[in-house]
Amino acid sequence: MTRTPVAGADVCVVGAGPAGTIVADRLAASGHEVVVLDAGPRFDPDDRLRRQERSIRPSFSRPDVWDGDADRDAYTSSGEKGYPLNHARVKGVGGSTLHWQGMVMRLHEDDFNSRSERGVGVDWPIDYADLRPQYAEAERELGVSGASDNPFAPPREEPHPMAAFPPSYSDSLFAEACEELEIAMHSVPNARNSESRNGRSACVGYGTCQPVCPSGAKYDATVHAEAAERRGATVIDRAPVQRLEHGLDSVEAAVYATPDGERHRQEADAFVVACGGVETPRLLLLSESEHYPDGLANSSGLVGKCFMDHLFAGMGGRLGEPTRQNHVGFLTSESHQFYDDADETVGPFKLEFFNYAGPSPVEMALTGDDWGDDLLERLRANYGDHVGVGALVEQLPSEDNYVTLDESRTDDHGNPVPEIHWSLDDRMRRTIERANEIQRSILEELGADITWQVGSENTGPAYHHMGTTRMGTNPDDSVVTPQLRTHDLENCWLAGSSVFPTGGAMNPTLTIAALAIRAAEAIDASL
CATH class of the missing domain: 3.50.50.60 (FAD/NAD(P)-binding domain)
Structure with missing residues (x-):
C-alpha cells in the first residue's frame, strides 16, 4: 500500500x-x-x-x-517486580x-x-x-452479550445488545458451593457474539479465545x-x-x-x-x-x-469428578459481591470462576513423548476434573x-525503549490475601483438593496498562x-x-x- x-x-x-x-x-x-x-x-x-x-x-x-x-518491541523493567510487557501486547x-x-x-x-x-x-x-x-x-x-442479573453492578439504562452466554457446567458446580456460603454468582458481559450480528458469526466454541x-x-x-x-x-x-x-x-x-x-x-x-x-x-x-x-x-x-x-489472585485444584473444564474458553460467571466493601485498607476485587483451569487434551498431547495407550492413560489421569477461581485486584x-525512557537501550529505529518501573503496595497485598481467603472457602466447600495458589508473593499483572x-x-x-x-x-x-x-x-x-x-x-x- x-x-x-x-x-x-x-x-x-x-x-x-x-x-x-x-x-x-x-x-x-x-x-x-x-x-x-x-x-x-x-x-x-x-x-x-x-x-x-x-x-x-x-x-x-x-x-x-x-x-x-524483539527489536521493535524492546523494553526494560526495573523496580520491585519485573514487568513482562511483551507477554500480552x-x-x-x-x-x-x-x-x-x-x-x-x-x-x-x-x-x-x-x-x-x-x-x-x-x-x-x-x-x-x-x-x-x-x-x-x-x-x-x-x-x-450480557444480562441484568448482577445486583452489585451500577445502574443501567437499557439491556445489553445481545443475551448473555449461559452458565457453564463447572459454573453450576461452583454455584452449589457459593449458595452454601451465601456468595452471589452472576453472568459476565462479553464482547463476543452470542448470536450472529453485524456480519459476524455467533461464537462457535473454538476455546482459544485468548x-x-x-x-x-x-x-x-x-x-x-x-x-x-x-x-x-x-x-x-x-x-x-x-x-x-x-x-x-x-x-x-x-x-x-x-x-x-x-x-x-x-x-x-x-x-x-x-x-x-x-x-x-x-x-x-x-x-x-x-x-x-x-x-x-x-x-x-x-x-x-x-x-x-x-493484579491477579487465584487458587485451584482437582475435584475428583468431571468438571468439563476447557469446554468454554472464556468466563461465564463472576461475583462482584465484595467489590464495594473496599476502603483504605483493602481494595476492590472481583471473583472469576474459571472455565479453563487445568491443561487441555491438546496441550497434554503436544507436551509428552508418549503415544497410543500410554498417552490415553495419561490424558484420562490428568484431564477433566480441574477447577479454579481467580480475582482481579486494584492497584492504586x-x-x-x-x-520512562531507557537511554541505554534503543529500538529498531534508534529510539530509547520504554522502561517500566513497577512495585506493589501493602493494600494490594492485603486485597490479594482477602481474595485468597474467599477462594479457599469456595474450593473447600466444593470438596476440591487445592493444588495451586497465586497469592501476594507470586502475583502477576493482568496486562491492563x-x-x-x-x-x-x-x-x-x-x-x-x-x-x-x-x-x-x-x-x-x-x-x-x-x-x-x-x-x-x-x-x-x-x-x-x-x-x-x-x-x-x-x-x-x-x-
Whole structure:
C-alpha cells in the first residue's frame, strides 16, 4: 500500500487499537478526513486458523502468535517486580484486542470517587453518571452479550445488545458451593457474539479465545478500523510514529517511518494519541523540545507517572469428578459481591470462576513423548476434573510506578525503549490475601483438593496498562482535561486507559471505548 501522508487531513490518530479506531470511525462518520498510523502490520484474517494452531503448540511462545518483534518491541523493567510487557501486547491494526479475553464491565460508581468514598487514590474529574450514556454506546459498538442479573453492578439504562452466554457446567458446580456460603454468582458481559450480528458469526466454541479467535465472533478493533475505512478514513500500517513535531501550543505533524526506510510528516488539524498506557507516554517523552524539555504535554511532570495494572489472585485444584473444564474458553460467571466493601485498607476485587483451569487434551498431547495407550492413560489421569477461581485486584496510582525512557537501550529505529518501573503496595497485598481467603472457602466447600495458589508473593499483572497520562481539571496534577485534550496543547487529545486516574478492578476495555466516544465528541465539536 501507499504509505505517503494524506493531504488535507483533519485528524491524525496514532494507534489502531480500540481507542484509536473508535475515534477514527466516529470522526470519519462526521465527514472529517481521518488518517490512522499504526506501528505494526495489518494481519490477514485468513491467517487466524494458522495462528490458532501456533497458539496451542508448546514450541511457540505467546508473543509468537501475533508476530512479536524483539527489536521493535524492546523494553526494560526495573523496580520491585519485573514487568513482562511483551507477554500480552500486540502491535498491529487491532492492537491487543486481537488476543484479549473479551470481558467488558463498567466501572462501579465508587471507582470514580476513590478518594471521597474509599479514602485512597484520587477522584476522577467525571463520575459514573457523566459516562453512562457513552457506556451504553460502547456496548452497542463492541457488541456485548450480557444480562441484568448482577445486583452489585451500577445502574443501567437499557439491556445489553445481545443475551448473555449461559452458565457453564463447572459454573453450576461452583454455584452449589457459593449458595452454601451465601456468595452471589452472576453472568459476565462479553464482547463476543452470542448470536450472529453485524456480519459476524455467533461464537462457535473454538476455546482459544485468548490469544486468537478464528471465527471473528469476539470483538477486536479491526471491526472499527474497517468501518472507518468504509467511511473514507485511511489506515496506514507499519508506520511507527517517531515523534510529534509541535510549536508552543499545538502539534503540527506526526513523523513516522515506513518499511522502506523512508520518513514522512503527517500534518493535520487535530491529533489523537491512542497507543496504550506504555507507548503513549513514551511517544510524548520522545517528542521533547525546547518548548517542552521534559516531554510533550508534560508541564505537570506526570507523563509516564502513576503506572497501574490489575493484579491477579487465584487458587485451584482437582475435584475428583468431571468438571468439563476447557469446554468454554472464556468466563461465564463472576461475583462482584465484595467489590464495594473496599476502603483504605483493602481494595476492590472481583471473583472469576474459571472455565479453563487445568491443561487441555491438546496441550497434554503436544507436551509428552508418549503415544497410543500410554498417552490415553495419561490424558484420562490428568484431564477433566480441574477447577479454579481467580480475582482481579486494584492497584492504586503512585508516582513510584512509572514509564520512562531507557537511554541505554534503543529500538529498531534508534529510539530509547520504554522502561517500566513497577512495585506493589501493602493494600494490594492485603486485597490479594482477602481474595485468597474467599477462594479457599469456595474450593473447600466444593470438596476440591487445592493444588495451586497465586497469592501476594507470586502475583502477576493482568496486562491492563493504565494511568500514565491521567485526566483532571488542574493542569498542575493531570495531563488531560475531562474531554481528554491535553492541558498544554490545544489540538492534541489522548485516548485510552492511560488517562484513567484510578483503575478499579474491572477489565478496562469498555471504559476505554466509552472514553474514546467522549473524546470523539469533543474533537468533532472543536473542528
